[in-house]
Amino acid sequence: MEIPGKEALEAAQYKIAPYIHRTPVMHCKTLDKLSEARLFFKCENMQKIGAFKARGATNALLSLPGDGLKKGVATHSSGNHAQAVAWAASLKGIPAYIVMPRTAPDIKKKAVRGYGAKIITCEPTQTAREATLKQVVEDTGAQFIHPYDDYRIIAGQATAAMELIEDHPDLDVIFTPVGGGGLLSGTILAAKYFGRNLKVYAGEPRGADDAHRSLQAGKILPSINPDTIADGLLTSLGERTFEIIKQGVEAIVTVSDGEIIHAMRLIWERMKIIVEPSGAVPLAAVLQNTHLLKGKKVGIILSGGNVDLNTFFEGLGEKTN
Amino acid sequence: MEIPGKEALEAAQYKIAPYIHRTPVMHCKTLDKLSEARLFFKCENMQKIGAFKARGATNALLSLPGDGLKKGVATHSSGNHAQAVAWAASLKGIPAYIVMPRTAPDIKKKAVRGYGAKIITCEPTQTAREATLKQVVEDTGAQFIHPYDDYRIIAGQATAAMELIEDHPDLDVIFTPVGGGGLLSGTILAAKYFGRNLKVYAGEPRGADDAHRSLQAGKILPSINPDTIADGLLTSLGERTFEIIKQGVEAIVTVSDGEIIHAMRLIWERMKIIVEPSGAVPLAAVLQNTHLLKGKKVGIILSGGNVDLNTFFEGLGEKTN
Numbered sequence: 001m002e003i004p005g006k007e008a009l010e011a012a013q014y015k016i017a018p019y020i021h022r023t024p025v026m027h028c029k030t031l032d033k034l035s036e037a038r039l040f041f042k043c044e045n046m047q048k049i050g051a052f053k054a055r056g057a058t059n060a061l062l063s064l065p066g067d068g069l070k071k072g073v074a075t076h077s078s079g080n081h082a083q084a085v086a087w088a089a090s091l092k093g094i095p096a097y098i099v100m101p102r103t104a105p106d107i108k109k110k111a112v113r114g115y116g117a118k119i120i121t122c123e124p125t126q127t128a129r130e131a132t133l134k135q136v137v138e139d140t141g142a143q144f145i146h147p148y149d150d151y152r153i154i155a156g157q158a159t160a161a162m163e164l165i166e167d168h169p170d171l172d173v174i175f176t177p178v179g180g181g182g183l184l185s186g187t188i189l190a191a192k193y194f195g196r197n198l199k200v201y202a203g204e205p206r207g208a209d210d211a212h213r214s215l216q217a218g219k220i221l222p223s224i225n226p227d228t229i230a231d232g233l234l235t236s237l238g239e240r241t242f243e244i245i246k247q248g249v250e251a252i253v254t255v256s257d258g259e260i261i262h263a264m265r266l267i268w269e270r271m272k273i274i275v276e277p278s279g280a281v282p283l284a285a286v287l288q289n290t291h292l293l294k295g296k297k298v299g300i301i302l303s304g305g306n307v308d309l310n311t312f313f314e315g316l317g318e319k320t321n
Numbered sequence: 322m323e324i325p326g327k328e329a330l331e332a333a334q335y336k337i338a339p340y341i342h343r344t345p346v347m348h349c350k351t352l353d354k355l356s357e358a359r360l361f362f363k364c365e366n367m368q369k370i371g372a373f374k375a376r377g378a379t380n381a382l383l384s385l386p387g388d389g390l391k392k393g394v395a396t397h398s399s400g401n402h403a404q405a406v407a408w409a410a411s412l413k414g415i416p417a418y419i420v421m422p423r424t425a426p427d428i429k430k431k432a433v434r435g436y437g438a439k440i441i442t443c444e445p446t447q448t449a450r451e452a453t454l455k456q457v458v459e460d461t462g463a464q465f466i467h468p469y470d471d472y473r474i475i476a477g478q479a480t481a482a483m484e485l486i487e488d489h490p491d492l493d494v495i496f497t498p499v500g501g502g503g504l505l506s507g508t509i510l511a512a513k514y515f516g517r518n519l520k521v522y523a524g525e526p527r528g529a530d531d532a533h534r535s536l537q538a539g540k541i542l543p544s545i546n547p548d549t550i551a552d553g554l555l556t557s558l559g560e561r562t563f564e565i566i567k568q569g570v571e572a573i574v575t576v577s578d579g580e581i582i583h584a585m586r587l588i589w590e591r592m593k594i595i596v597e598p599s600g601a602v603p604l605a606a607v608l609q610n611t612h613l614l615k616g617k618k619v620g621i622i623l624s625g626g627n628v629d630l631n632t633f634f635e636g637l638g639e640k641t642n
Contacts, residue, residue: 024345043593045593046592046593050593229637258638261634261637261638264634264637265630265634268595268630269630271367272364272366272367272371272594272595272596272626273593273594273595274589274593274594274595275593277637305593309586309589309590311633311636312632312633313582313585313586315632316550316582316585316598317579317582
């Protein structure tokens, strides 16, 4: 297969539209002032399953031949892709097998189970994930849906930026987070095919900065024991995503966990919407680079909103006793 | 003065439009399913200062004669009205004196100070508030802006429902929370003048159920030591709000703090937006009465989103060390 062309992205958008939300684009005067730019937040935290991953998973599943679906689908994921595949499989009524690191947040495990998928737990390393997944595929005959290194996934994730560009054709730049690179590479393709001289940047947690290092080295240098609060961005680039990213990204900005939490808090308190740490990474990157963005129209993809709120609400409940 | 007529509401809407947000109306398929109704959430949590109170305060301030403003404005409030008056005064560049109970959440005190207002602390009782306010007005000559028992405030708060009705003219019912009754009485007037056979209900915390009891008794029975997690609804009805409410409200539904927290959590987790406990009260009332609302188009005013997130974000920050 080749890097998806304009038509592949348009086909993905058409195919998944009946299943996903066209998410709103929000503004915030306080954050515009703070950044001295005009920010357009694409609210993928309000997408089905609470993250953009619903787009890629739906496109991948709908692209499989009918026969190939009977034995179900399988994947490994630290969270949102797991939910996305489980959810998309439930739409089709087929089994889903999800390999998840034992450290994944409870809220994400619970949601996956809620869609009727089977969870297989593994150690939180790339090697353990891949070995466990291989075994599951052998045992069940399920089709593997890679979380990012798959052109059907990349084309699906591209649709978030396509919608944002449709709503705001004169954007100057778009910021996304980068983990495995599915959203970033999809956004790069969308910007290339549908933007007007639209540049794409990514924010990456400093504790999982493989994309930044890989780009500098010109080859994939995976993260070893990545450590960041942005639990959706622990994975490392794949061959297909790296190829697109190295050609098309303007820069990858690394941000500290402190900067991520600061950005996340601004979004919660000022915009009154919930993003998970990974979803706040692009704003953290923007706030670190306001000198470059002055007066520009900046798209920001708020990638997801799945935060474990147990402790918060248990605390509230106790107050009432 | 008389109960505001249609023209007074239209004048308020026109007057405050340049200063406030026209807030979005959101939907949520999961909550539609859960309630078996169609819910239209008016997001006043995304209003200026994070609550609908910006509407009434702006209208009240803009209705004062120019000379009357020089010595500033004063009020007492458990929170959002305080911020609203402080903010509106800062727009006009006049002093604001805010009497606040010492138990008010830090986030609200901080915000009031942020707008340059002076805070005068008092005990958390209606009597202490009123006595302290009286003293402040005597000392400063400031104009008192009542948090709810004022027709200019009521007309201002009515504009939230006016916008909701403009966006969805075929609503069957609207639910608001009720504390002092400013939002509820404004909504009743808006429904009467602009709705099509539109009925208005209110949700009220069981621990501060003066509106419910007053309606049954046919006279104002204030709450003594009200106790609820919905800290924006501790106040009791005033003469003006009671008069409108007793004529126009369909019913006042009391809800427990447990129901409020449950509704709040649904909004956070399913809609990915932040409401404060008071703002979740109408949804709690809806969920208690789904048998009456089956298939109906139900407007819900999410009155505010000012929650103290210190503990939550401090907890997150600690994880990163």
